[in-house]
Amino acid sequence: MLDDIKKGLAGVVVDVTAISKVNPDTNSLLYRGYPVQQLAERCTAEEVAYLLWHGELPNAQQLAEFETLERSLRHLNPTVKDAMDALPLSAHPMDVVRTAVSVLGALDESLTTDGTWIDGDLTLERSIRMWAQLPAIVAYAQRRMRDQELVEPRDDLGYSANFLHMTFGEVPELVVVNAFDVSMILYAEHSFNASTFTARVIASTLSDVYSAVTGAIGALKGPLHGGANEAVMHVFREVGTADAATGWLADALAAKRKIMGFGHRVYKNGDSRVPTMKAALETLVAHYERPEVLDLYDALERAMDEAKGIKPNLDYPSGPAYDLMGFETEIFTPLFIAARVTGWTAHVREQLAANALIRPLSLYTGPDERAVPSRD
Ligand SMILES: CC(=O)SCCNC(=O)CCNC(=O)[C@H](O)C(C)(C)COP(=O)(O)OP(=O)(O)OC[C@H]1O[C@@H](n2cnc3c(N)ncnc32)[C@H](O)[C@@H]1OP(=O)(O)O
Numbered sequence: 001m002l003d004d005i006k007k008g009l010a011g012v013v014v015d016v017t018a019i020s021k022v023n024p025d026t027n028s029l030l031y032r033g034y035p036v037q038q039l040a041e042r043c044t045a046e047e048v049a050y051l052l053w054h055g056e057l058p059n060a061q062q063l064a065e066f067e068t069l070e071r072s073l074r075h076l077n078p079t080v081k082d083a084m085d086a087l088p089l090s091a092h093p094m095d096v097v098r099t100a101v102s103v104l105g106a107l108d109e110s111l112t113t114d115g116t117w118i119d120g121d122l123t124l125e126r127s128i129r130m131w132a133q134l135p136a137i138v139a140y141a142q143r144r145m146r147d148q149e150l151v152e153p154r155d156d157l158g159y160s161a162n163f164l165h166m167t168f169g170e171v172p173e174l175v176v177v178n179a180f181d182v183s184m185i186l187y188a189e190h191s192f193n194a195s196t197f198t199a200r201v202i203a204s205t206l207s208d209v210y211s212a213v214t215g216a217i218g219a220l221k222g223p224l225h226g227g228a229n230e231a232v233m234h235v236f237r238e239v240g241t242a243d244a245a246t247g248w249l250a251d252a253l254a255a256k257r258k259i260m261g262f263g264h265r266v267y268k269n270g271d272s273r274v275p276t277m278k279a280a281l282e283t284l285v286a287h288y289e290r291p292e293v294l295d296l297y298d299a300l301e302r303a304m305d306e307a308k309g310i311k312p313n314l315d316y317p318s319g320p321a322y323d324l325m326g327f328e329t330e331i332f333t334p335l336f337i338a339a340r341v342t343g344w345t346a347h348v349r350e351q352l353a354a355n356a357l358i359r360p361l362s363l364y365t366g367p368d369e370r371a372v373p374s375r376d
């Protein structure tokens with residue numbers, strides 16, 4: 001029986017999904033059948049969000065309607081802002097954003113106490129609302145760290161340009177907007193990863209979609225999952241320069257440290273998304289004239305390959321890319337939330353459409369049955 005246990009559910013297929021396919025053999029990732037590299041090259045984050053929820057790319061009219069809806073929902077809810085303002089500035093932005101999403105749920109009057117929240121159609125409406133609010137929430141989470149006021153959204157801008165406008169108070173050059181949009185697409189979905197599985201477990205109890213996303217954010221925060229993009233930046237700072245990479249890595253591995261941004265549960269020969277995100281990083285390095293960033297990136301990647309044969313995952317190029325764009329390091333994982341909320345909520349809907357309560361078994365290894373000592 002002990003031999004049957006798959007720690008961490010490694011290699012266990014627990015359900016079907018039609019949302020994305022991660023194929024480590026061909027090193028590919030498909031969203032609803034489309035290669036993610038092509039989506040990143042030819043589509044916007046809005047089109048990919050629509051695809052994940054609806055199963056097909058939008059036609060021109062569907063896209064126009066979808067964009068109009070998203071733009072109409074961008075203003076940060078004032079009660080959410082008040083809740084964020086009530087939190088100490090020392091709070092990690094992941095905790096601030098998790099709390100803000102939870103508040104969105106508590107404010108949704110359609111979440112009645114009589115069980116009528118269990119409604120697939122409302123789940124989509126609520127998901128779109130959360131996705132449209134998250135740029136405002138994440139942007140404000142960064143601005144409050146910098147003692148800056150909230151920036152109101154602009155409805156003449158696409159999703160990514162507006163996200164950057166709300167964060168920095170201006171729209172950067174197109175090369176930056178494009179690299180950011182690519183990162184949002186690459187981060188949007190990745191089958192049964194830990195945070196998506198968390199969302200599906202919560203949905204499987206017939207809880208609501210806000211609860212599923214709040215729980216998923218908690219799972220994403222850890223450095224073995226989404227928290228790695230922040231952790232990569234700490235590594236870059238610790239290493240310092242390309243020349244120091246090999247020595248730093250030898251010491252880190254000797255100390256049995258996990259090197260953030262490397263390795264993956266499913267891909268064992270490189271992450272399918274890395275080449276696309278690395279190309280985006282290269283455009284940023286050229287734009288900001290920071291070649292030393294790429295030198296360090298390449299040196300550490302080479303050293304890790306030589307020492308352990310372990311390849312980078314998506315968080316490795318995303319970390320320095322977000323740093324070059326000017327984001328606070330603690331905001332990197334909240335950016336992942338803003339992108340992944342599309343995938344999480346697509347999975348919540350898929351779970352609800354063919355639900356079975358997720359409740360595995362465990363092998364008990366505690367003491368044999370024994371009597372509680374009598375009190376007299
Ligand atoms: C977007 C994302 O969420 S991608 C993942 C982001 N996370 C990270 O970058 C954190 C660093 N990476 C890791 O910790 C791991 O590679 C994980 C958690 C992502 C995957 O872990 P698992 O599939 O459980 O692989 P596991 O931990 O069994 O690794 C196999 C071996 O490679 C080693 N290894 C794997 N990744 C790393 C790493 N980043 N640094 C050092 N050693 C590593 C393990 O120590 C283990 O060695 P051992 O057999 O000598 O004990």
Ligand SMILES: O=C([O-])CC(=O)C(=O)O
Pocket residue numbers: 187189190192193194225264265266313314
């Ligand atoms: O699939 C995983 O385990 C982690 C990952 O890369 C993701 O969620 O994007």
